[in-house]
Amino acid sequence: MFNQIYRSIASYGIIPVVEMDDLNRAEALAGALIEAGLPLVEITLRTPVAIPAIQRIRQTYPGILLAAGTILTLEQAKQAAGAGADFLVSPGLPQDAVEWALHEGIPFLPGAVTPNEILQGLRLGIEVFKFFPAETMGGIAAIKAVSDPFPNVRFIPTGGIQTDNLAAYLSHQRVLAVGGSWLAKRQWIAAGQFDQIKAQVKAALRVVQSLSRPPLT
Numbered sequence: 001m002f003n004q005i006y007r008s009i010a011s012y013g014i015i016p017v018v019e020m021d022d023l024n025r026a027e028a029l030a031g032a033l034i035e036a037g038l039p040l041v042e043i044t045l046r047t048p049v050a051i052p053a054i055q056r057i058r059q060t061y062p063g064i065l066l067a068a069g070t071i072l073t074l075e076q077a078k079q080a081a082g083a084g085a086d087f088l089v090s091p092g093l094p095q096d097a098v099e100w101a102l103h104e105g106i107p108f109l110p111g112a113v114t115p116n117e118i119l120q121g122l123r124l125g126i127e128v129f130k131f132f133p134a135e136t137m138g139g140i141a142a143i144k145a146v147s148d149p150f151p152n153v154r155f156i157p158t159g160g161i162q163t164d165n166l167a168a169y170l171s172h173q174r175v176l177a178v179g180g181s182w183l184a185k186r187q188w189i190a191a192g193q194f195d196q197i198k199a200q201v202k203a204a205l206r207v208v209q210s211l212s213r214p215p216l217t
């Protein structure tokens with residue numbers, strides 16, 4: 001039985017991975033995603049305003065499913081959770097941060113692309129992994145190959161995913177969802193082009209809805 005957060009993510013199928021430059025755009029971005037039918041966003045800790053942006057989004061939209069991405073250290077994990085993130089995402093597997101989060105009951109989505117990295121996560125109790133950078137690492141073919149020895153593992157690939165290759169990933173039973181910056185591009189957020197973001201999200205959601213994916217149990 002997967003955690004409720006992962007079941008929600010699976011039902012949406014897509015995660016917008018966001019780099020925020022301007023704190024004052026945070027609420028508008030979250031509002032646009034919600035209006036497009038996607039109450040889910042990952043704010044990456046790659047810019048100085050990421051933590052306050054998470055705080056603002058949490059305050060304005062208490063029900064949104066909110067992730068903090070690019071967690072590299074235990075300290076960042078604590079800051080992001082304190083700011084209101086529901087789950088934490090990393091390109092790799094920072095063991096102390098993963099252990100702390102799981103101890104606190106906060107889902108952690110670590111990156112893993114090799115059997116050894118998956119094994120390391122499994123030993124800590126992880127069953128859903130970020131597969132990053134997906135296209136560069138061999139795309140869906142690589143996910144199919146590496147998932148064979150690990151029957152219960154699921155992946156959320158990110159890196160090079162767009163609306164046109166979304167279906168190839170999501171059609172595979174081990175792919176729980178996909179993520180990417182194409183849904184809410186950094187320059188669109190900076191320019192306040194929220195209609196463009198809504199259109200992109202709606203187009204991707206139409207692809208997700210056209211696939212017959214069984215619910216995650």
Ligand code: 3PG
Nearest residue numbers: 017158159160180181182
């Ligand atoms: C991530 O952290 O998941 C990636 O930066 C997303 O990759 P993309 O920009 O190619 O979508």
